[in-house]
Amino acid sequence: MSPSPISPPGPVWPGSWSRRRFLARGIAWVGALSLGGVLPRQAAAGGPADIAIAEGTPEAAVRAAVGALGGIQAFVRRGQKVVIKPNMSFAPDVERASNTHPEVVRTLVALCREAGAGRVRVLDHPLRQAELCIEGVKQACSPFDKDMVHGLDKPGFFKPVSIAQGLQMRETDVMQDVLEADVLIATPVAKSHGSTGVSLSLKGMMGLIWDRGIMHYKYDLNEAIVDLATVLKPQLTVIDVTRALTTNGPGGPGKVVRLDAVIAAADPVAADAQAVAMVPWYGQRLAPRQVPHIRRAHERGLGRMDIENLRVRRVTA
């Protein structure tokens, strides 16, 4: 039974615990599936990776990346409630790369359906007028369920949650759908951010709470992002690096670099770290530890930014 995205208060499990669990389960699944010839050959050879990087069209890359982690079944069980959190906070424009590519979101929805998920919701708390911002993703997902994609911008949709491990921020209000979900999948687009360096899966959790302003105003923003990450823990992170907004993020316009790739990992810190290392932000090569909230997340034990010590698998879809 996968842990709910909202962790109960208590000691933080180090990343190795979940890695062992996935290795155990993953080997069983990969073994079974590779016998059935379902997985691409590269992934079948040697157990599932910690971080998967797939290149190809958005749909193929997502499928390959998730497959290299052990397949969607490793994350979503039959009948479970899933919330997918993309970036859809700006007016939709694929080439501007400020929102997640709708194809990426749609493929994740399809995968969850294939795994037999009971209810899938695609949610965000947009900055601009909700109906406009979610349009691209909503259209892409409408074949599955016209009522799946929502931009929630009213306090009534959010419920108070205490953050026991918060160093700065000790309470917040989280979308009720997320609190009730069994599985949370983060699927940000890779983009720079003028305050936090980058906006990826850790930063993206800010889209699931009501009052973000207070993280700027009252608390240290980077520490507050990590505080939030102690209660909003996606089981799966799929980063859209098909087009990366490398300058002037998070809204752009800026320099968009096409990498045609997708990063997937169970550890959001590792996924974010991989994206930082892989993308030429402002034309430079930078290390994960240079992003304060990623570094703090690693130091506080929420995940691993030392990707050089993790199993990284590259596949071509």
Next chain:
Amino acid sequence: MSPARLAQTASFLLFAVLLYLAAFPLVPRLPVDAFLRLDPAAALAAMLAGRTWIPAFGSALLIVGATALLGRFFCGWVCPLGATLDVADRWTGRRGKGRFQRLAAWRPVKYQILLALAMGALLGVSLVFLVSPLALAIRFYGLLVNAAIDAAADALVEGIRPLARSLQWSPLVYADPEVPRFSLQVASLTIMALILAAGRLAPRFWCRCLCPAGALFALAAARPLWRRAVSAACIDCGRCQRACPMGAIAEDPRRTAHGECIVCQTCVHVCPTAAVTFPLSWSSSPLPAQPERLGRRQAIGAASAGAGLALLAMIDPAWPAGHDAAAGEGTGRLLRPPGAVPETDFLRRCIGCGLCMKACPTNTLQPAGTAAGLSGIFSPRLAPRIGACEPACNACSQVCPTGAIRPLPLEEKTRAKIGTAFILRHKCIAWEMNRPCLVCDEVCPYDAIALRRVPDLTVAVPFVDETRCSGCGLCHHHCPVRPDAAIVVEPVGALRLAEGSYRDTARRLGLSLELKPPAPPVPPPAAGQGLPPGFTP
């Protein structure tokens, strides 16, 4: 139901539907301001004060012309305020209180109000928002009743939501009715309450004694072609006199004050001997009854009152004068909707109907209150903290009946600069507290805010490029500093054109107001520039 009642009901339904549809996105080419265009009092005030012909008000002239032939049918068949009063009077009105002689001395007051209105307009001040029946109806139903209904719907949805969640009935789980908020609702409520309460004095007291549009129609309908006639079958029972909502039937029931008759034909239906008809007739008939006339002293008093009020409006500091009124200026002291004509002309044309506020999707348009002086109490101003001006919307300019807000296509509205955003550095999280924040940059759709590194601060700080800023207020709205934002939009640099293209003017002035500006070049990492914003060594 009599034809008149049928028409009145249909008319009110049409009024309600048009008002409902006055929302973003607008139905293309649907004139949601149709009823306002029929109001002759609004037409008179706006055109006289503004010294201009307003094409939309051609319909009002047509109605007045039709009144000369058909009688005061607008009041009985079309006017939504009249319909409201007919319904309310069933609750407040007392039988036997409606006769011709009742409160006869009050009848001429509507002419006094009309005269005061005209006098003020002659001096260049329009106070028609107080007395135009359509403006009153739109403010009441469009701003007050509408908001109340939305608030009730919202409360209902919130109450049902837990049940909907457990039943997994998605449409209701995510239902999110917009609840608009408007200031001065108490004023609108009070005005309407007084008008309705006056029904205790006599039915349709407003129409008989106060309404300036009614006064204009009464003048036109002195002897219409289609008018009440009574045959010899009349038995003097007096039923028609008691039943007439306007008290238009004199002591002799064969005589009618045609200027007061709203052609509802109630008298036709109550007559026991079917003696009353409304034929089209050139023939002679008994002299029309004359209600109390307007005396000379009363007329002079009314004109003086109008002039006095106009003067009061003009000595208010908010009235554009001096530098504010200079040619090429016209900005005024308030944030006005994009496309608003220069301030003096704006105050003259605006009839305070509130339709723009109803149509505004972000609820940013609010009544100006006293900030714009007496004549601008219900004129619209932007309130960025409540809402920003949505770049993809031009609804206000499309619904304004008088052209106080010029109708603009979207590519013109984008360049109709509302004002400029100014960063209050002493309050800004980045500038003052050296902490990371860039919400203003994030939300700006014109890319007018740039983050740069400055000496002595480790975080990147925002700068506003005033040649790219349109004053939409998204930054002002989203700034996390509470309660008042650290970046505020002021009317500085607003473009207020009486005519001509905003796009061309903006270009001429060196403004670059683009919603999708081309990506700026990547700044090369120069010495001291080094790391991208947000990263550490």
